[in-house]
Amino acid sequence: MGKPASNIIPSHIAVIMDGNGRWAKSKGLPRSKGHEAGVKSLQEFIKYAGKLGIKYITIYAFSSENWLRPESEVKTLMNLLRKYLKSELKTAQKNEVRYRFIGDLFRLDADIRDLIRDIETLTKDKQGLTLNIALSYGGKDEIVTAARALATEVKEGRLTPDAINEETFASKLLTYPAPYPDLLIRTSGEQRISNFLLWQLAYTEMVFVDTLWPDFSAKDLDFAINEFQNRKRRFGKIED
Ligand code: FPP
Numbered sequence: 001m002g003k004p005a006s007n008i009i010p011s012h013i014a015v016i017m018d019g020n021g022r023w024a025k026s027k028g029l030p031r032s033k034g035h036e037a038g039v040k041s042l043q044e045f046i047k048y049a050g051k052l053g054i055k056y057i058t059i060y061a062f063s064s065e066n067w068l069r070p071e072s073e074v075k076t077l078m079n080l081l082r083k084y085l086k087s088e089l090k091t092a093q094k095n096e097v098r099y100r101f102i103g104d105l106f107r108l109d110a111d112i113r114d115l116i117r118d119i120e121t122l123t124k125d126k127q128g129l130t131l132n133i134a135l136s137y138g139g140k141d142e143i144v145t146a147a148r149a150l151a152t153e154v155k156e157g158r159l160t161p162d163a164i165n166e167e168t169f170a171s172k173l174l175t176y177p178a179p180y181p182d183l184l185i186r187t188s189g190e191q192r193i194s195n196f197l198l199w200q201l202a203y204t205e206m207v208f209v210d211t212l213w214p215d216f217s218a219k220d221l222d223f224a225i226n227e228f229q230n231r232k233r234r235f236g237k238i239e240d
Pocket of ligand 1: 018019023035038039042061081084213
């Protein structure tokens with residue numbers, strides 16, 4: 001399959017990277033190997049997305065519900081995250097990716113939070129792709145937190161209830177000021193949102209592919225973008 005036409009490349013792609021466990025199982029490997037392969041796949045994906053000129057990627061790396069997985073799996077994922085952040089920190093200077101982290105980051109270990117702070121600081125002026133990494137993230141929680149921030153401003157007399165509208169609300173979301181995702185890709189055949197970017201996905205085109213995340217390749221991204229390009233986005237209106 002050829003590269004997608006660049007004039008209608010989505011500006012923002014959200015990704016639910018699912019199927020690491022099943023990939024490992026299908027090869028008779030421990031789940032940890034699936035997550036390791038998932039990190040490699042992510043790194044290749046970001047490189048290719050940058051080449052295509054995509055401006056924003058938001059990935060679901062660890063959900064608030066993932067804390068409920070067995071302790072050993074949470075530990076494996078956190079160790080992998082440490083390793084990933086250290087390696088990105090080493091190479092960040094050489095590329096144009098700006099890293100941002102969204103979610104309830106206070107639940108992460110202090111050393112991981114330090115790595116996050118370092119990589120955000122180091123890359124804050126990068127002009128290429130913005131990579132939002134959702135960690136300890138839940139969409140409902142994000143909305144509740146935004147409501148609480150607005151309520152506090154009202155209580156302190158800095159905002160009137162009448163001034164609360166979609167724009168003021170959206171400005172409290174963790175992805176702000178990134179545009180909403182144009183395209184959501186979920187791998188591994190599951191077809192649900194799983195508490196990811198609930199507000200932001202209101203008019204997002206969704207593409208579900210059977211490929212397990214560690215096998216997701218440039219070819220799969222081309223496919224998803226081609227699907228996107230064949231959709232008619234009407235945003236609730238009728239075609240003119
Ligand atoms: C889904 O696979 C994947 C996750 C829960 C985590 C996603 C994580 C990665 C791709 C790698 C880690 C990324 C970083 C930045 C550390 P699953 O375990 O739900 O797979 P299954 O549904 O087949 O069991």
